[in-house]
Amino acid sequence: MDAIVIENVTKHFRKSTIQRHTTFKTELIRWIRRQRRRPPPQNFIQSLNGVTLRIPQGTTIGFIGRNGAGKSTLLKIITGIYTPTSGKVEVNGRISALLDLGAGFHPDFSGRENILINGIILGMSRAEIRARMQTIIDFSELGDFIDEPVRTYSSGMYMRLAFSVATHVDPNILLIDEILAVGDEHFSRKSRAKMNEFKKTGKTIVLVTHDLSTVETWCDQAAWIDGGRIRSVGVPRDVVAQYRDAVELGEAAVANLTPDNPAVGATPTSPSGNGQAHFALHLKHVQLLDQVGREAPTLDPNHSLDVAIEFEASEALVDVGFTIRIYHSHGMQVFGTNSFIESVELPTPLPRAGVVRFTIERLGLPAGTYLMDVAAHNRAGVDYDSNRGVCSFKVSSKMQGTGVARPTHRWSVVSDSSDNVARNLE
Amino acid sequence: MVRNLRELYKYRALLWSLTLRELKARYRGSVLGFLWTFLNPTLLMVTYALVFGVFMKSPIKNYVFFLFVGLLPWTFFSNSVGMGASAISDRRDLLTKVRFPPQVLPATVILTNLCNYLLSMPLMFALGIYFGMFPSWHIVAYPIILAIQILFTLALVYFVSAVNVAFRDLQHILTNILTFWFFVTPVLYSSATIPARFREAMMLVNPMAAVMTSYQAVFYDHHLPAAGSLALVGVESVVLLWLASLVFNHRREDFAELV
Numbered sequence: 001m002d003a004i005v006i007e008n009v010t011k012h013f014r015k016s017t018i019q020r021h022t023t024f025k026t027e028l029i030r031w032i033r034r035q036r037r038r039p040p041p042q043n044f045i046q047s048l049n050g051v052t053l054r055i056p057q058g059t060t061i062g063f064i065g066r067n068g069a070g071k072s073t074l075l076k077i078i079t080g081i082y083t084p085t086s087g088k089v090e091v092n093g094r095i096s097a098l099l100d101l102g103a104g105f106h107p108d109f110s111g112r113e114n115i116l117i118n119g120i121i122l123g124m125s126r127a128e129i130r131a132r133m134q135t136i137i138d139f140s141e142l143g144d145f146i147d148e149p150v151r152t153y154s155s156g157m158y159m160r161l162a163f164s165v166a167t168h169v170d171p172n173i174l175l176i177d178e179i180l181a182v183g184d185e186h187f188s189r190k191s192r193a194k195m196n197e198f199k200k201t202g203k204t205i206v207l208v209t210h211d212l213s214t215v216e217t218w219c220d221q222a223a224w225i226d227g228g229r230i231r232s233v234g235v236p237r238d239v240v241a242q243y244r245d246a247v248e249l250g251e252a253a254v255a256n257l258t259p260d261n262p263a264v265g266a267t268p269t270s271p272s273g274n275g276q277a278h279f280a281l282h283l284k285h286v287q288l289l290d291q292v293g294r295e296a297p298t299l300d301p302n303h304s305l306d307v308a309i310e311f312e313a314s315e316a317l318v319d320v321g322f323t324i325r326i327y328h329s330h331g332m333q334v335f336g337t338n339s340f341i342e343s344v345e346l347p348t349p350l351p352r353a354g355v356v357r358f359t360i361e362r363l364g365l366p367a368g369t370y371l372m373d374v375a376a377h378n379r380a381g382v383d384y385d386s387n388r389g390v391c392s393f394k395v396s397s398k399m400q401g402t403g404v405a406r407p408t409h410r411w412s413v414v415s416d417s418s419d420n421v422a423r424n425l426e
Numbered sequence: 427m428v429r430n431l432r433e434l435y436k437y438r439a440l441l442w443s444l445t446l447r448e449l450k451a452r453y454r455g456s457v458l459g460f461l462w463t464f465l466n467p468t469l470l471m472v473t474y475a476l477v478f479g480v481f482m483k484s485p486i487k488n489y490v491f492f493l494f495v496g497l498l499p500w501t502f503f504s505n506s507v508g509m510g511a512s513a514i515s516d517r518r519d520l521l522t523k524v525r526f527p528p529q530v531l532p533a534t535v536i537l538t539n540l541c542n543y544l545l546s547m548p549l550m551f552a553l554g555i556y557f558g559m560f561p562s563w564h565i566v567a568y569p570i571i572l573a574i575q576i577l578f579t580l581a582l583v584y585f586v587s588a589v590n591v592a593f594r595d596l597q598h599i600l601t602n603i604l605t606f607w608f609f610v611t612p613v614l615y616s617s618a619t620i621p622a623r624f625r626e627a628m629m630l631v632n633p634m635a636a637v638m639t640s641y642q643a644v645f646y647d648h649h650l651p652a653a654g655s656l657a658l659v660g661v662e663s664v665v666l667l668w669l670a671s672l673v674f675n676h677r678r679e680d681f682a683e684l685v
Contacts (some may be wrong), residue, residue, distance in 0.1 A: 013683060076682070080525045083679040095525070106447060108454040113447075120443045120526055365531035 003173050003204035004055040004078055009087030011048040011073055011228075013214065033309040047073045048084070048230035055221075057092075060205040062215035062236060064243055065225040071208045074225065075099065075175050078206065093172030093204070096122060100177070101162030107151035111142055114150055115165050121151050122169045139194075140164035141187070160187055167194050173204045212240050217402055237400070248329055248369060248392075279351075281317060281384035286374050286391050298394045301406045302367055305393075307358040311375055311385075316349035319378040324358050328394075329369040334404050340379055362408065366401045369394050429672040430529050430584075441530050441537060448538040467498065467546040471553065486616060488557040488646075494550050495645045496613035496638045499572075502543035503579055503634060504604045510535045510583030511590045511597040518685045528681050529674065532583040536576065554645065562648040571640045571651060574660045578633050581666035588674040591684045611635050616642065633659040 048070045055061055063071045076082045077089055079097040104121045105114045115136055119129035129136075137146050150158065176195075196225045198205060199218075205346075209215060215222050217234050222239035224231040226246075232239050246302035289306040290296035299305055307324060321344075339346060344355075370393055375386035434441065453462045463631030474497070475490045486492050513531045551561060588598045590634045611632060612620065617639045620628055629636045636659045 076522075081522060081682045097524060100523040103526075104520050106451055108451055117443055117447055120440050121520065121526065126439055126443070278490070 001057050002054045002090075003057040003059070003092055003364075004076070004206070005088075005090040006051055006053040006055075006074075007088040009048055009051045009074075009077060009084040009089060010046070011070075011077060011082060012044040012046055012085045014044060047071065047228055048077070050087070051225075051228070051230055053223060053230060053233065055204060055206065056201040057204055059221055060199055060207065060219045061221040061223060062219035063206065063223050063225055064210070064212060064215055064240065065231075066247075067173050068348075069225045070228040071225050072099070072177055075177055075206065075208055077375065079175055091173065094123070094170075095173045095175065096166065096169045096171030097175040098166045099164070099175070099179065101159055101166065103164065105150055105158070107148050110149055111140070111146040111153070114136070114161070118162070118165045119169070122166060124169055134167050136164045139168070139190075156184060156187075163191055167191070167198070171203065173206070174198055175206045177208045211246065213402075216240050244369065265370055280315055281311055281313040281320065281376050283309060283374060283376060283385045283387050284312050288372070288374075288391060288393050296393070298396055299363055301363050301367070301395055301397050301399075303363060305360040305363050306342045307360075307372070307374070307391075309356040309358070309376075310354075311350075311356065311376065312353045313350060314352075316352065317384075318349050318375060320346065320350050320384065321379065322346075322356050322358070323373070323375040325373040326365075327371045327373070328404065329371060332404065334365065334370065336373075338377075354391050363395065364406050364408065365395050366403060366406045367395050369395045427668045428438070430671045430675070433527060433529060434533055437530050440527070441533055444530065444534045445537040445541065450536060459477075463542055463545050464549065467501075467549055471496075471549070488559060489561060491550075491553050491557045492642065492646050493614065495641050496577050498543055498546055498550055499575060499641055500611065500613045500634075500638065501610065502539050503575065504608065506539045506579045507582055507586065508538045508597075508600060508604060509539070510579075511586045511600050513583065513587040514595075514681055515587075515591050515594065515685050523685050528678050529584070532587045533580070534585055536579055536671070540576065548651055550645070559646070561645065564644045564648055566652055567640070567644050567650055571637060571644065571656065572619050574656065574663055575634075575637045577667060578637070578659065578665040581663055581670045584670035584674045586672075588677045588681075591655055591677065591681055607632075607634065612638050612642070629655045630658070633662055 042150055047360070051070075051074060063074065065071050073082065075097070076099065077084050078091065079095060080091075081097075081099075081101065104118055106117065109117070112133070115133060116126070119132075119136075120126065124132075140146070140157075140163075142157060142161060145153065145157060146161075150161070152162070195205070195218075207215070207219065219236045221234065222236035223233040224239050224243045232242050284334070285308075287295055287307060287308040287310070288297070288299075290299055291303040293306070309322065321339040323338035324333045328334055372391040372393070373386065373388045374391065376384045377386075378384070399406075449463075450460075453459050456462060458465065471490065471494060474493055478484050478493060479490050510532050513535045514521070514528055517531055520531070521528060554561065586596060586600060610628070611634045617625060617628075617635065621626075629639070636652075636655040640656050643649055643651040
């Protein structure tokens with residue numbers, strides 16, 4: 001059975017909602033002229049544009065997309081806070097939405113009193129809350145603070161209390177907007193465990209987040225919402241990959257436009273433009289080569305990668321080193337090193353022109369898109385030249401895996417009974 | 427209207443919790459705390475007793491008691507309407523963050539003020555006894571009058587709270603209207619002082635006039651209120667509540683977007 005059925009839902013916001021205050025004069029004139037209150041259609045902001053989605057019971061689905069794509073609006077429509085302009089939403093089950101923590105908390109009341117009020121607002125009965133009060137307090141780890149007024153709480157404590165109440169409501173359907181990261185490392189892990197418990201007990205969870213790895217690892221399904229429409233829905237890995245590609249494309253488009261258009265940037269900058277100290281050394285070209293020496297935009301995690309950095313110097317430099325950094329396309333640094341910290345003996349002085357080769361014997365990265373920074377600098381870290389994020393490569397593999405690294409590994413099973421020989425399953 | 431009332435009943439736990447919170451929050455942090463609920467009307471009473479009992483002698487016997495019979499329910503009414511105007515528009519936190527039945531909010535304002543009013547009633551009785559005016563059996567009519575007043579207030583608050591969401595000037599306009607309304611309603615004076623040719627009209631257009639006169643009849647004059655005008659107010663209130671519910675239900679889907 002489907003927990004949530006969304007059929008062709010659209011949502012318009014009247015622009016006057018944003019300008020809001022109509023003056024008495026305009027109201028009066030409108031009334032005198034007996035005009036229809038409805039403003040012309042171009043005064044609408046189209047937030048959702050025909051969304052159709054079925055979420056089966058027990059599924060955990062993640063909504064991803066850019067800011068303003070309509071994710072939160074959709075969540076509010078499912079919750080029932082907003083009514084769709086057209087279309088239909090059907091919800092089967094008790095719903096609890098964590099759109100914002102601590103709705104209705106009163107600063108002058110103690111944590112305990114606020115649990116009661118907040119619980120009732122979230123749809124529990126007084127008796128239900130009384131029964132769960134201690135569990136909620138224990139979960140929040142507020143200790144003696146529970147009887148202090150909420151206004152004295154730190155923001156972390158406030159969030160902990162609010163999250164504790166909201167997750168103890170015991171809903172069938174849980175809607176969460178971007179609040180999994182509650183409090184410190186410890187509590188954040190605890191809240192994740194709580195969410196996992198929800199998942200295991202077969203509750204339907206709808207999650208709006210920008211944390212793509214959470215969607216990949218934790219959700220059963222992902223929906224990419226863009227411009228008020230569902231761009232793609234399905235297996236999280238695929239949807240997230242599509243979304244990342246689109247974001248990257250968008251970024252690349254922006255990056256390409258700026259330097260190529262001399263009219264825009266009035267101040268002349270160096271070709272690779274990162275505000276270097278001096279131009280004594282210039283990185284002419286960076287090439288990524290696969291195991292047979294071909295320039296390769298797509299690599300295999302089990303093969304090697306050669307980075308060939310072609311440079312040209314205006315003088316014979318003594319104090320020079322090279323840095324390589326590899327980033328995942330969503331920003332996390334995977335690896336970084338430089339020739340100084342590895343005490344690599346480069347020829348001194350460095351030849352006036354040549355190629356530095358950086359060889360990775362086995363790439364060992366999971367499938368995905370990566371960016372590379374290359375820089376030449378002196379011992380003090382002042383750049384001669386750098387080439388940031390311009391080189392990108394893809395790693396593709398038939399094997400799926402998550403995380404940031406793909407170490408060399410093999411699987412084996414050893415049987416307990418002695419007559420069987422251990423068998424490798426390489 | 428019926429649906430609205432039924433939903434109010436359905437959410438009574440929520441309504442009651444919010445009311446309790448409002449009652450507790452009002453004097454939270456003050457040293458005297460809940461005692462202010464009694465202290466405020468007492469001090470008001472002392473002021474009025476001084477002005478109208480000593481400085482400006484009124485021809486009405488036991489004027490301070492007479493005044494209080496009308497002033498307490500009027501305060502209940504005017505506070506409810508005044509605060510009720512922003513009942514929806516001030517609660518963005520509840521309306522946009524959780525699924526929340528908006529009709530509970532205006533009702534909370536009324537219930538809170540009703541509690542404050544009822545808590546100040548013993549004071550009125552004490553004052554009456556001080557002046558030698560013991561309550562008579564006519565008090566049986568009191569719950570009916572109060573019920574009609576609540577119905578009328580509910581209708582008005584539903585209407586103003588819904589309209590104020592889009593038209594915020596209303597709450598400021600209301601402050602002035604309420605002052606005017608106070609003086610055209612027989613609270614400070616007896617309805618007998620209204621020229622006879624206006625009296626009937628006044629009772630007809632101003633439901634609060636009939637309600638106030640009824641309170642004075644029961645507690646001060648010790649006779650049953652005029653059933654005709656009271657019944658009329660009752661009918662008016664029901665019609666108004668029906669209309670207000672229509673307006674409220676028509677607007678309620680927009681509340682979350684507009685607050």
